[in-house]
Amino acid sequence: MSLLKIDNLSLAIHGQPILDDVSMEVAPGRILGVIGESGSGKSMTAFSVLQLLPDGAACSGGITLSGKDILSLSEAGLCGLRGRDVGMVFQEPMTALNPLKTIGDQVAETILVHERVSRSAAMDRAAQALRRAELPQDRFPLSRYPHELSGGQRQRVVIAMAIALRPKLLIADEPTTALDVTTQAQILDLLKRLVAEDGMGLMLISHDLAVVADLADDLVIMKEGQVVESGPARDLFRSLSHPYSRALLEASGHVPERTGTPAQTPLLQVCDVVRDYTGHSHGWWGRSTRFRAVDGVSFEIRKGESLGLVGESGCGKSTLTRAILGLEEVQGGEILFDGAPVFTHHHANVAVRRRMQVVFQDPYGSFNPRWKVDRLITEPFHLLDTPPKGRDRSDAVAEALESVGLSAADGGKYIHEFSGGQRQRIALARALIIRPDLIILDEAVSALDVSVRAQVLDLLADLGSRLGLTYLFISHDLGVVRSITDRVLVMKAGKIVEEGPTGAVLDQPRHPYTQQLVAAAPVLPVQAT
Template identity: 70%
Template sequence: MSLLQIENLSLSIHGAEILKQVSLSIDPGQIVAVTGESGSGKSMTALAVMQLLPNGAQAQGAIRLEGQDLLNRPEGEMCALRGAAVGMVFQEPMTALNPVKTIGDQVMETILIHNAMPRPQALARTQEVLTRVGLPPDRFPLSRYPHELSGGQRQRVVIAMAIALRPKLLIADEPTTALDVTTQAQILDLLKGLVREYSMGLLMITHDLAVVADMADQIVVMRRGEVVESGATTHLLRNMQHPYTRMLFEASGHQVSLPRAADPRPLLEVTEVTRDYRLPRKGLFGTPGHHRAVDGVSFALNKGERLGLVGESGCGKSTLTRAILGLEEVQSGDIRLDGQPVFAGHRPNLAVRRKMQVVFQDPYGSFNPRHRVARLITEPFHLLETPPAGSERQDRIAEMLTAVGLSPDDAGKYIHEFSGGQRQRIAIARALIIRPELILFDEAVSALDVSVRAQILDLLAELCATYDLTYLFISHDLRVVRTITDRVMVMQAGRIVEQGETEQVFANPQHPYTQTLIEAAPVLPDIGVNVA
């Protein structure tokens, strides 16, 4: 008998159809990956299993855990099952964890709330599961708070909470999307190890086939609330029948063709830049320590060149980005754009600042939801001495929206009326509207579906041909960096440990850290895929 059996599950919310006749099964010790774009119904299927559906939801069909139907279970019985028989790992660990409770208390709470064992045994089990997920108490005391851990370490705490009572079924909803490649590989290895060790079933939800290609036993492809294709992983990847599955596969390994850069001339020059942060005192009379986030970094970015910057979380990428933008003053070194210093004394040089723009990872979070698109994309006009007005302003808005593949009529809409990919197009339009000399893309496609990501990368290639873009592309996704940059720099512990032409660095990495990053990056296996 299957551990989890979903049969003909249909779901509507306030009359809107969300899921249509969804069926899948998971056996003990089996990993089943559900993949598809945002809005395909992946997460709603997982929430239906947990019976955590929003108000107004009506479900039909059957969801059976070891033969027991979950759809009609009273809430009290479902509370007893959640965390004990079924555990869930959410996408964003910082929002899944309570910021004012220690990691020990949060893991132990899962045990105590089910009255599984007395407190002394619960403490021992907490130490045991944290050790199992790679956070031994001798190195990571139970008294630590979530903000004292890295993103990967926080995700390990969430996994520890989910497995504290050794559930029969574990649901992981995009658990590695925001993680760098080495941490992602560690989390995937951890999940596979837990499945083997505890013989639990794992329902893995992801939008990226490459993440689960060598991990899942079965793959279920969803589109618009329906299962369009499913089967054993190797067989499905070799014999993809549905056009949507083929599209997802091709988008996962999408390549773009960048136009040749113009004759090189230095635009951005970073020379021996160092940035330290002060650490808190370890005692009342102790001397404050210092953390060196950027350590003697030097590089040059030429006009019309596309430069990538890769490295794990905490390597100094974001600190270096803020220094280039003039948002953080450095202790030593020099940053110049077109020969002019980014800092004028201890203040940002506004004459230089107006020549740079940035595109952030989360487009929705970087916009004011109360303003219309026309106002949002013209925000950089405040940097100009004489901003466009009247018909000139309207013409510039229409030109930029058209350039990024949107309609001039979209200027009157609000940001919530757009999809994630469309919002990122609007963010790019905002960055382009004052024709900056340099654009910094900070993880600009990391949170997007593979198909939307492919569209944004194609857009960047087109804009490079039209506007001769110069950009610094910061990302932990090596597949994206490989296709969208001319040169790449690898950063570790505040230093640039390797740099060179992108294809040369990827094909023949010299530094051990670069080799580790490339080996950790998920890739679609070359198994003679039939996509015809």
């Protein structure tokens, strides 16, 4: 018996086809994985179930939930269904939550909208929902605000909002994309437990086959608004027949071809670095506490080497990165770049700073949307004593864009005119334009589709070989770290707890924390034959 049945659904927005003859089912107590890249139509399929569609959208076909025809419901009927019968978990919890309201108020709001209960009763039920989402009130009071929680904890708040009324169907749209590997595993385990406890159906949307490999009972693979393959997950993984499905599986485990051997000469030396922050004071006259974010960290990166740095959120990776880039001075130890200190007389050494660049996780967020690409990628010129001008500047822009697989003409466009993968290429062009020796990649591919991620990793490998670049690759994705790095450092609570050749560390981890990270990493299904 089907809980949700989508039958030959087609969707057009202002006459532009988006979905074409899409069919899928979710049964009570079962998990349906909907897989596809950006633009495949998976999220629009989910929004069609809730009828949260933009103006100009027109649906045909059928959508039924427990026998109820969704497409024939009035807006009032749909409002009664959203939140009560169907819960929704979005990809980015910080945008799904109201920063001005406490987590208790936000979960209780779902209850107050749908049921005539007192505020105190709603708050009691909100506390119960948060407890079920593994946020017990003794550790996470209802009075907390979203900014006081970690990314994984915020996602649990969103899940608590979605399950507060024990819906029949839960839709989770990329709920773990930006989370570190252990938090991702915890969220997926939580969703699986809630499905088992409540007998609800779960539609789990993801661009990564590995994420749903051990979780989904059934699987639908979408491409360009169509279902190209579907069936029970275990059977489907063993007999993928569509070329697109097989390409997704291969891209998930893609290993770029890398050439060249790192030199023995160290380029970056981090020596016993310590970085403290001032915490909250206790009372009016109490002394402020000190929090040690980086605790005696030492390592080096050789010229031409790719070094991975892995660890959960809050382990100190970002603090260490800012110190290496000369953005935060350390209280102890020293950082040397090619023998020169990163800081001199409490100021960043500009001569060193210009030889390092960084690529961030969210390229769109790191660009000014009002500037054209040619201006965006020349931002690092401010580090040069005599920045190029006129024709030399135009040639530098063209060379940087072409080196990452774009054209010189793209310099005249705005950043919103590009896809996510193209934006990340532009971020790489910005990093390359002053020809640095070291590029720090901070979760640079974590939000990309698997095929785009494979292309960017190939590009990084090629650039590293051609230009002799050195990489510090920060990532929570152990598969990416394995494929692109020579050595890896594992960081926990401000300390390096394990280091060594990437394959050796990830295949035979010695430290319990590393073992925990490796165990939590999603495993690809057996290669289809």
